[in-house]
Amino acid sequence: MIKSSVIFFIAILLFSCQSNTKNKVHKKKPNILFIMSDDHAYQAISAYSDDLIQTPNIDRLADEGMIFTNACVTNSICGPSRATILTGKFNHINGKIDNYFPFDSTQVTFPQLFQQAGYQTAMYGKLHFGNNPKGVDDFMILPGQGNYINPKFITPTGDTVLTGYVTDLITDQTLKWLKEKRDPNKPFMMMYLHKAPHRPWWPSPAKFAEFSKRTFPQPETLFDKYEGRGTAAKTAEMNILHHMMYSHDSKIRPETISKMGSVLPEIEDFENGFYGPYNRANEQQKALYDAVLDSINKDFELNWPKMNEKEKMNWKYQRFMQDYLGCISSIDDNVGRVLDYLDEAGLAENTVVIYTSDQGFYLGEHGWFDKRFIYNESFKTPLLVRWPNQIKPGMSNDEMVQNLDFAQTLLEIAGLDAPDDMQGESLVSLMKGENDKWTRKAVYYHYYEYPAVHMVKRHYGLVSKEYKLTHYYYDIDEWELIDRIKDPLEMTNQYDNPEYENIVKQLKNELIELRKKYKDSIELDQKYIELHKQRENLLKGS
Template identity: 70%
Template sequence: MQAISKTFSLIFSTLFLISCAEKKKEVQTENQTRPNILFIMSDDHAYQAISAYSDHLIQTPNIDRIGKEGIVFTNACVTNSICAPSRATILTGKHTHINGKVDNLMPFDTTQVTFPQLFQKAGYQTAMFGKLHFGNNPKGVDDFMILPGQGQYINPDFITQNGDTTITGYATHITTDITLNWLDKKRDPNKPFMLMYLHKAPHRPWWPTPEKFKEYYGKEFPIPETLFDDYSNRGSAAKTAEMNLLTHMKYVYDTKVWPETIANMGTVTPEVPDLVNAFNNQYNRATEEQKAQLKPFLDAISKDFEENWPSKTDKEKMIWKYQRYMQDYLACISSVDDNVGRVLDYLDENQLAENTLVVYTSDQGFYLGEHGWFDKRFIYDESFKTPLLIRWPNKIKAGITNEEMVQNLDFAQTFLEAAQIEIPDDMQGESLMPLLTSNEEKWTRDAVYYHYYEYPAEHQVMRHYGIVTVDYKLAHFYYDVDEWELYDRKKDPREMNNVYADPAYAEVVRELKIKLEKLRVQYKDSDELNQHYIDLHESRMAKTH
């Protein structure tokens, strides 16, 4: 009996081990077929400042590499061109009027399900590092270190599960260090991962590292053809927006002239104390060693300003501000590109690249002097369009471009389908998988919907909604005006001429208005909902004042 018992025990043990081995094999096979997701996003990174789109300003070899090994979308765009609303749309796969985050101040509807929650529930290991921009406790992530609010470039604070911490260094480098440390030390190799790697840069006020200051200060960049746009062929919105380089870009806060220099000159109106304090607070975050590295460049800027500004014409002043802006903005992007390269190299060196879907994007576009502007918010291309480069070896053919109208609204569904996770019925985007896998015939969208709400507010960009196709753009500006604008995107790519009233475009206007109303119904937007958000905004403003 004892011998028989031992035999059965041996058989049972053998079967158990075989079963465990088979289950482990099944898990490994499952994990190999479910890709890792690496979502890389910068803040306010204009597509014009990525050499995969145009190399007239800067070379970005590491970001370009994603596109060279995958796909570059040339008509990627956002639903609402402002930071927190864009991020809420990305996380939920829903327009901002549905998730509640219509502007930077309106609260996010925390009952909304985000795609990281679905990944976490489906067995993915999830993490988020860098700039979220709303909320201090992101849902659906196993590990996070996020910048509070806008975050700081120099010696930034971070919010973690274990409380707040300050890390000495530069935000772009630190966010990358945290990301690489997680990949190397905290990642569970038996699970696929969904990792959000989110840069503060190149958000205003554009503080480069001393090394990048040295490289970029004094460089001259090509002047946009529309830098001196007078908005003569457009409506009230373009004429009244407050983001002109000459008029609205700040001497101290933005171009980094010492406050004392402005005060001593007496010929330049001093900036309001809040902006001077914001500059001082940023600089004073630096250690004495860091200040010693930054000071020579700040001294040089101030010396140039003091000696040359008073004698400049308005045109020359506009160009001076543009060059200062580009020097700092592009220096910040250069650091982002360097650090993206570090992460891509890590994937290659650790055999993770083959099964990782890598995305590079921004939360929206940005003006780099086009039409005389900085910032974003408009439905016009520089603001509305966003960079989007995606790599997925063996799934996406290398080196292709696509001009279909895709949006940040589509990211959640795309990632969920790629990971074989069920997509909730209430998400409003469309998975990009047909475009990623060369099944374009399955892609049916021919127009996208846009709606901007934050007005009256900073930069004074009027409320508007609209429809955009590959060929045309129709926008309705409302609230304190009732104006329509139409642009022929093929004949007028710089959007200089509103042809809404041109009889030659009457049929285009008629057809687009019909399509626009259908989109508003499809996405559950309406004039009543507009009024609801107007009432909330006015109530909030009344309490503030």
């Protein structure tokens, strides 16, 4: 009797221990791996479109999680996008309206909240503004834009220059942190941030050789004449033929251009646009680049003078795609390295992985490169999320979500409260397939950096699944309405079309309400215009 009682007691004890272990596992905080590239167009991820490139590693996140097909940004430019992601607030609130205005450093960022909650936090790669990121236990970031070849990094213990290619190096250091610095007794929140594929698009030597041999399909609107749009589209300086630089962008050596005597169309190049990046390479690295560079320059010298405008546009477009997509191929390879490590280390099951970009990018659509506009290619951004046991594999979502929402989403995933002054909405309900809990019908967008490089005029607007209403202001006063369903290429302004009169009225009222909701106003527009003019006057004075 006593023996059976002892056995029963041991059995109860074992069951209790197993139960407690299960509860601990259940309550264990998820790790967060936030991966962001710079200027990665959604149309250059094969989970969205396989017309240009295959990205099997990034696609894993779509296959094993959720892809958002209407994810977008609040302001399509690097620094402001990152400020919105970190704070969960629009740029007129966090102060970073463009790449020049300072970020309001009193703002609370979501890494700070993770750190306060006991997460181990780290940031490796490109931040783009500020050299001392808030809320991270460890960091290794590029100063400003950073460099592709043998880049310099800022760390808590001082600056260092590493030999190699930036995408590989950022990944090497991220993996080193995960393997050697990560505390296994704490959940982690790692921000793994790529410089690529930001201009001037220097692929690794191997990708440079591989992609320089490829030819890519032209977008349908490559030769857009902007006849159906207003002043802003017609005056922007982002045209591949007329504004993309020969040396800085297409890798034509300055001496090749000098030897040719006259290269049309005439385009002012950045000083050291070619040799600035190239001369960061050591002799061994230069030798790996030179064979491809020689081939490109020989082809340009022999054939450019014979080409008509359409042929020149296609030549520059192909050169752009070869370098841009070569950079992206390296990102995909390296994302694969990190995902493989999570699997090998047994971390994948409890790690939420997010892949996004700070905004989209034009890959020849409307004849453009760069971003800034509210048109789809720059307004939309890739967003893929893998959350094991919460997101069903292979899910897709087309709701209007924004980078404004990332902070609240990550906080809810971790079971943390978001501050009341954050302006986004958590995407957790969408990730769990509870679409009936999502009430947002339209998003708000506001771009400020004008007059400046690329000369994209200031504008704000409302975007729903069906329509896009935009107000261009500052030195013009023009409105544009795009029917997103009937006109997916965004070629025709319907604002003055009588058939859309009621829709325009309705959307204008909704836009007024959105501006109120997000605390934007005409007064703030004017404030930032005046501050811009003051800054310009100071620069002229100096």
